Amino acid sequence: xxxxxxxxxxxxxxxxxxxxxxxxxxxxxxxxxxxxxxxxxxxxxxxxxxxxxxxxxxxxxxxxxxxxxxxxxxxxxxxxxxxxxxxxxxxxxxxxxxxxxxxxxxxxxxxxxxxxxxxxxxxxxxxxxxxxxxxxxxxxxxxxxxxxxxxxxxxxxxxxxxxxxxxxxxxxxxxxxxxxxxxxxxxxxxxxxxxxxxxxxxxxxxxxxxxxxxxxxxxxxxxxxxxxxxxxxxxxxxxxxxxxxxxxxxxxxxxxxxxxxxxxxxxxxxxxxxxxxx
Amino acid sequence: xxxxxxxxxxxxxxxxxxxxxxxxxxxxxxxxxxxxxxxxxxxxxxxxxxxxxxxxxxxxxxxxxxxxxxxxxxxxxxxxxxxxxxxxxxxxxxxxxxxxxxxxxxxxxxxxxxxxxxxxxxxxxxxxxxxxxxxxxxxxxxxxxxxxxxxxxxxxxxxxxxxxxxxxxxxxxxxxxxxxxxxxxxxxxxxxxxxxxxxxxxxxxxxxxxxxxxxxxxxxxxxxxxxxxxxxxxxxxxxxxxxxxxxxxxxxxxxxxxxxxxxxxxxxxxxxxxxxxxxxxxxxxxxxxxxxxxxxxxxxxxxxxxxxxxxxxx
Numbered sequence: 001x002x003x004x005x006x007x008x009x010x011x012x013x014x015x016x017x018x019x020x021x022x023x024x025x026x027x028x029x030x031x032x033x034x035x036x037x038x039x040x041x042x043x044x045x046x047x048x049x050x051x052x053x054x055x056x057x058x059x060x061x062x063x064x065x066x067x068x069x070x071x072x073x074x075x076x077x078x079x080x081x082x083x084x085x086x087x088x089x090x091x092x093x094x095x096x097x098x099x100x101x102x103x104x105x106x107x108x109x110x111x112x113x114x115x116x117x118x119x120x121x122x123x124x125x126x127x128x129x130x131x132x133x134x135x136x137x138x139x140x141x142x143x144x145x146x147x148x149x150x151x152x153x154x155x156x157x158x159x160x161x162x163x164x165x166x167x168x169x170x171x172x173x174x175x176x177x178x179x180x181x182x183x184x185x186x187x188x189x190x191x192x193x194x195x196x197x198x199x200x201x202x203x204x205x206x207x208x209x210x211x212x213x214x215x216x217x218x219x220x221x222x223x224x225x226x227x228x229x230x231x232x233x234x235x236x237x238x239x240x241x242x243x244x245x246x247x248x249x250x251x252x253x254x255x256x257x258x259x260x261x262x263x264x265x266x267x268x269x270x271x272x273x274x275x276x277x278x
Numbered sequence: 279x280x281x282x283x284x285x286x287x288x289x290x291x292x293x294x295x296x297x298x299x300x301x302x303x304x305x306x307x308x309x310x311x312x313x314x315x316x317x318x319x320x321x322x323x324x325x326x327x328x329x330x331x332x333x334x335x336x337x338x339x340x341x342x343x344x345x346x347x348x349x350x351x352x353x354x355x356x357x358x359x360x361x362x363x364x365x366x367x368x369x370x371x372x373x374x375x376x377x378x379x380x381x382x383x384x385x386x387x388x389x390x391x392x393x394x395x396x397x398x399x400x401x402x403x404x405x406x407x408x409x410x411x412x413x414x415x416x417x418x419x420x421x422x423x424x425x426x427x428x429x430x431x432x433x434x435x436x437x438x439x440x441x442x443x444x445x446x447x448x449x450x451x452x453x454x455x456x457x458x459x460x461x462x463x464x465x466x467x468x469x470x471x472x473x474x475x476x477x478x479x480x481x482x483x484x485x486x487x488x489x490x491x492x493x494x495x496x497x498x499x500x501x502x503x504x505x506x507x508x509x510x511x512x513x514x515x516x517x518x519x520x521x522x523x524x525x526x527x528x529x530x531x532x533x534x535x536x537x538x539x540x541x542x543x544x545x546x547x548x549x550x551x552x553x554x555x556x557x558x559x560x561x562x563x564x565x566x567x568x569x570x571x572x573x574x575x576x577x578x579x580x581x582x583x584x585x586x587x588x589x590x591x592x
Contacts, residue, residue: 009319010558052502053348054555095557230344230492232353233554236315238308239331239357240346240554254340254360259315273342 011035013094015086016068021149024075025117026084027060033067035059035096041125042101042201042226042263045071046234048093051079056231056258058121058203059097069097072120098234099262101125102224108197110134111183111221112158113212115141115176115204119149121226122203126157135159139183141176141208145169176204177211184219199224202266206274213266223266227274229257244273288568289578292326294523294545295471297408297446299326299381301564302540302579306527306550307332307385307410307450308357312371313378316557323379324561326546330367330375332387332412335396337363347483347492352502352529353551354481356495359387364400376405383448387412391425391435398439398447409445411435411470414452414477426452426477429464436468448525450474451516453505458512459519466522473516474525474548476509501551503529510542517543517584531559533566540582 013032020026035045039062046054060070075081086092102125104110110129114122119140129136138158142148144167155161164172164179172179180200202212203226216223232240236259243261245268247253252270255261290301304327310316313328322328340360347354361367364386375382384406386397394411401409413426413435425431436449449465451458453476462473478499483492491497509528516524526544530536531552539547549560571579 010556048555051348052351052555053346053353093556230346232346232355233309233557235554235557237311237557238346238355238554239311239340239360240355242340242343242345242357242360244342252339254343 009034009095011094013092015088015090015092018084018086018088020084022147024084025149026073028071028073028083028086030069030071030092030094031067032069032094032096035094036062036064036067036069039069039097039124040101041104041128042121042224043097043099044121044234044258044262045069045094045096046098047071047083049079049082051082053079053232054095054234055079055083056098056234057083058226058262059124060120061124061127072117072123074117095234099258100260102201102226102263104129104132104134104199106197107134107199109136109199111137111139111180111198111200113139113141113176113180113200113202113204113208115208116143116147117149118202118204118208118226119154120203122201123150123153123157125201130157137161137183139164139176139179141165141179141204142170143167175208175211177208177215180212181215184215198222201263202226209266210271210274213269213271216266224263225266225269226263227257227261227269231258234258244270246270286568288571288576289580290326290564290568291578292546292580292583294408294448294525295446297381297471299546301326302544302546302567303327303536303560303563304381304383304525304546304548305329305553305560306548307383307412308355309550309553312367313375314371317378320558320561324564325380326564327381327383327407328375328378329383329385329410329548330371331361332359332385333361333364333367333397334359334387335364335393337361337366342494344492344494345498347498349481349483349500349502350504352500352504353554354483354493354498354500355478356493356498358495364397368400368404372404372406381407383408383410385410385412385450391431391438394435395438395442398445399442402443402445406445408448408471409439409443410448410450410474411439412450412477414450414454426461427455429460432461432464433468436465436470440469446471448472448474450477452477453508453512453528454480459515462516462520462522466520470522472523472525472545473520474527475516476505476512476528479505479508501529503531505529506535510538513539513544514542514586514588533563533570536563536567537570537582540579541584541586543584543586545580545583
C-alpha cells in the first residue's frame, strides 16, 4: 500500500452524502481520498462515533476519481444508529481500507450471493468484476419483497441476477442458498457449469454463508465468504475479532476477522464453531 | 521560541532501573501485536519501548469468540493469550522487532512457576531489553491470576526467574487484589527491577436478550479510560511502599494522563487500549508530553515522577 511512513492511516473524512434506504439502513458517501485510492472489494473501514470503540463498516464502492467511498450501514446498536443519523457535512475519523477482501484473480466467472445487508460488499465486487470483464451472476436474498435493498442498482450490476425471498413475490421463492442451487443445476450453460474458472463469493447471515459454502464445496467451486466478529481495533493488533478456522492438522485455530479476513476461503472456516456468532 | 522549539528542549529520557529509555512511552502488551501491523504506517522508533504480546512456552490458540465487549469508556477482553509460542517468537518475530529501533520488552505468561523460569531462561541470551512477567492475566483458566494475587507466589516466581536471567525483570501486577502494595513488595523481595501496574480489572458484560454473558469466556478484563482512577490510586500506593521503579498504565488516552501517572510515581508509562481506537496517538504522545512539560516549566520528563503531594489528613 503506497502510504508514507510516519503519516499513519487515521484520516479525518467528511460525509458527502447520506441516503436512508429504510429507517434502519443508510448509504453514506465519505469524502476520503486516501481510503478511496486503495480500497478493494470486501474491505472495510473503522469509523468513530461518540461510543468508545470504532465501528467496522464494509465498503460498498469506491470512486477513486472523486476520492469517495460508499458505505452501507444497518443500525444494530448505539454506534451504528448514530452513524445512520449523521447528516452530510459531518466530520468523522476513519481508518482504512482494512482487511483482506475478495480475490478476483484467475476468476472467469463470478457468482455473488448476498443476503440482506450482506449485499453491500458484494456490490463492490460485482462492479470490479464488470470492469475486469468477468462474467457475473448475482443472487440477492431478501426476507420479503418489501425489504429489498437497492433493487434498481442490483438489477444492473450483473449479467444475470436472481432475487430470492422466503416470502415469495420475487424471482425465486426460497432463500438465497436454494436459489444458488437452482441456478447451478439449471443447465450446462448455467453459472459455474462450464468455465472451470468460476468462483462464488458470499456475504450475509451465518446460516446462509454456511449453506453456500456447502453447495460450493459439493460442486468443487472455490468460495470466498465475508465474515463478521465482534471487533475492537480492526487493525490486527488486539486479536479480539477471532474467527475459528481449521489448521492443516484439522485443529481449531483463530484468525483475525480484521486482518486475515474479513474474507476467508470458505473451505477453511470451522463452521460448527461459527454457530451463535454474529 | 515557538511551542515546538520549546518542547524539543525538554529531555524525554527516563530510567527504569538500569535501563534507559529515550522517552517514557511504551506500547502495552496485547495491544500492539509484535509491531508488524503498524510498522508500515508509523515510525516505531519514536516509542520508548514496545511490549510483546504475552508469550507462552507452547503456542496457544486463545479463547473462542466473542472475545471483546464495549463498555462505558472502555472495553472487556478475553483473548486468552493467543500467541505463537516462545520458539516461533524468537525465530520469526524478534529479529524484525529488533529492527524497529525501540526497546523491546518480552511479556511472558505461564501456568506454573516453572514455566515462567523456563521462558525467562530462553530469553536470557536474546537481545530483548527486559522481561515482563505477566502475573495478572485474568483470562486463562489456570495460572497467572492465581499466582498474581498471592504475594508469596509473586515472590517465588520472580525469584525463580531472577535466578536464570540477568535481564531487567519487570513484574506486571493485577489490580484484582485487596492490597496492591503487598504484591509489589513481594516482587521487590523476589528481585524485580520494576513493577508494572495495572493490568485489567476483572469484569462481566451481559446480553439482556440472550441472558448470557457477551464474552464466550464469561468474564474478561476491563481496560480503557474507565480504569484510570483505579490505576492512579494503585500506582501512588505502590510508590509510597516500595523502592523499585514503577511503570504505570491503565486508561492512558492523552499526554496529560501519562504525566498524571508519572506524578503518582511512575518512571515510565504504557499505552494499551487507546491504541485500539486511535493507533496514531501513542506516536504523538512523547512530543505532546514534552510540550506540556515545557508549559509547566520542566526541562526533563523524569522530573514528574513522584511529585504528587497528598493533602494532609484533617
